[in-house]
Amino acid sequence: MELKDLSKNYPYAWDKYSKEDLEKVFNLSERYIDFMSRCKTERECVSDLIVLAEKEGYRNLKEIIENGETLKAGDKVYVNYMSKCLAMFLIGNDPLEKGMRILGAHIDSPRLDLKQNPLYEDTDMAMMETHYYGGVKKYQWVTIPLAIHGVVVKKDGTSVEVVIGEDPKDPVVGISDLLIHLSADQMQKKLSNGIEGEDLNVFVGSIPVEDKEAKNRVKLNILRLLNEKYDFIEEDFVSAELELVPAGRAREYGLDRSMVMAYGQDDRVCAYTSFEAMTQIKESDKTCVTLLVDKEEVGSIGATGMQSRFFENAVAEIMDRLGQYSELKVRRALANSKMLSSDVSAAFDPNYPAVMEKKNAAYFGKGIVFNKYTGARGKSGCNDANAEYVAQIRAIMDKHNITWQTAELGKVDQGGGGTIAYILAEYGMEVIDCGVALHNMHAPWEIASKADIYETMRGYHAFLLEA
Numbered sequence: 001m002e003l004k005d006l007s008k009n010y011p012y013a014w015d016k017y018s019k020e021d022l023e024k025v026f027n028l029s030e031r032y033i034d035f036m037s038r039c040k041t042e043r044e045c046v047s048d049l050i051v052l053a054e055k056e057g058y059r060n061l062k063e064i065i066e067n068g069e070t071l072k073a074g075d076k077v078y079v080n081y082m083s084k085c086l087a088m089f090l091i092g093n094d095p096l097e098k099g100m101r102i103l104g105a106h107i108d109s110p111r112l113d114l115k116q117n118p119l120y121e122d123t124d125m126a127m128m129e130t131h132y133y134g135g136v137k138k139y140q141w142v143t144i145p146l147a148i149h150g151v152v153v154k155k156d157g158t159s160v161e162v163v164i165g166e167d168p169k170d171p172v173v174g175i176s177d178l179l180i181h182l183s184a185d186q187m188q189k190k191l192s193n194g195i196e197g198e199d200l201n202v203f204v205g206s207i208p209v210e211d212k213e214a215k216n217r218v219k220l221n222i223l224r225l226l227n228e229k230y231d232f233i234e235e236d237f238v239s240a241e242l243e244l245v246p247a248g249r250a251r252e253y254g255l256d257r258s259m260v261m262a263y264g265q266d267d268r269v270c271a272y273t274s275f276e277a278m279t280q281i282k283e284s285d286k287t288c289v290t291l292l293v294d295k296e297e298v299g300s301i302g303a304t305g306m307q308s309r310f311f312e313n314a315v316a317e318i319m320d321r322l323g324q325y326s327e328l329k330v331r332r333a334l335a336n337s338k339m340l341s342s343d344v345s346a347a348f349d350p351n352y353p354a355v356m357e358k359k360n361a362a363y364f365g366k367g368i369v370f371n372k373y374t375g376a377r378g379k380s381g382c383n384d385a386n387a388e389y390v391a392q393i394r395a396i397m398d399k400h401n402i403t404w405q406t407a408e409l410g411k412v413d414q415g416g417g418g419t420i421a422y423i424l425a426e427y428g429m430e431v432i433d434c435g436v437a438l439h440n441m442h443a444p445w446e447i448a449s450k451a452d453i454y455e456t457m458r459g460y461h462a463f464l465l466e467a
Helices: 019-040 042-055 063-067 217-228 234-239 263-277 310-321 327-335 387-397 421-423 450-466
Strands: 076-081 083-089 100-106 112-123 127-133 146-152 159-162 202-205 240-246 252-253 258-262 286-294 338-342 368-371 405-408 430-435 437-441 446-449
Touching: 019 042, 019 252, 019 258, 019 263, 019 450, 042 076, 042 146, 042 263, 042 286, 063 076, 063 310, 076 310, 083 263, 083 310, 083 437, 100 159, 100 263, 100 450, 112 146, 112 217, 112 234, 127 217, 146 234, 202 217, 234 240, 258 263, 258 450, 263 286, 263 430, 263 437, 263 446, 263 450, 310 327, 338 368, 338 421, 338 450, 368 450, 387 430, 387 450, 421 430, 430 450, 446 450
Parallel strands: 100 286, 100 338, 338 430, 368 405
Antiparallel strands: 076 083, 083 286, 112 127, 112 240, 127 202, 146 159, 146 240, 252 258, 258 446, 368 430, 437 446
8 A cells, every 4th residue: 555545635526526416416406495495494394395205205104003004114104293303214124123224404493583472662663572592693683684484373273374574575574783883882892792682673664553542553553464464463472483584595605606505504404415315215124214303403302302202202103013013122223223413514714714623624515524523622412423333434435435524513622512413322323423514504694515515415325325
């Protein structure tokens, strides 16, 4: 072996692409841009992907159970959990207790949620109060056009879907910032306190109703407009989930169109590429799973977070339909599984080089990123994949000519973050974090490389084939 072969070179994916390959890269990104433009909440993601999955032959497990049907190798089923989580299963030839190949991503993203009593009037302006969700830089959310997405559930159980601000003919809403001419005091504050959480109040209107004797005339006019379009009243806000998200479509980014700008790429870029990879698998010895969950940005808690038992319950139900169920076999199925925790990483940004250690940073155009560990402060809170599993993943990627790289999330003690990896690892399965590197993570508009999106999809597909 020559000396030059002893060192590792992480190549650019763009260098290997033929004209045909480039067409595939850009076609995938077109589908992805359309998906990201349609799906800005976890509910919208689940609803949209179910439509796409059913076109690929996936059936609702709930209906199979209700009909008393059984499952067999080759069957495709999905589990829709509370309209916020989606698990897709391609049943393999091997007994489930031998383990599964799992792609696991989250479909919630940082945003502003409307409070349960949001609407009020102040100095003849109608406004709505919010509570931010997940880790955000609050100053990034002012003076940009915002859309309202979500659902309102009335007392009779009727569910009303709300989308305001995405159609070009729709109005948008937004949060004001203090004009520079009067911001001397504000400019002395720390960046984290420049905009306070309780000041993230959204302007929604300024025209009063005609009745000059009415109270809160501008607020009343907004309620009238909402009632005319969506047929709900103010009290129905109490049982609503309405999110403020950046208005507008995802876009190609860069003069060479090499990147994608979209809201919510953390972590829907990994969710979508997982879905695309999953639909390319037609049969498998091991059962293949794509698992898309909620609440990762706030600790994976709650009934729809990864810390709940909905996935374990879904596996048990499938084993029952296969005639393979026992509590011990469910435990074996989970423990014998291998998983890619499909989540994003931070790409090196030449505007902010001080927070990265260049030898262990991710770069645009160098493919899918593997994070052996995440966490913070001495790897606290991380899943640290073992060397044997990392070696297996390396071999799979190289076998399929996947462009890949490794990284950690910034310099030691600079910060950190976490994923759902450690939760699945509690079952004893092999897990490693991997996905697309981003600029502007958690900002209203995040940036990804088209080459990395494509290589990530290919990497997920190779994992489902080989792991």
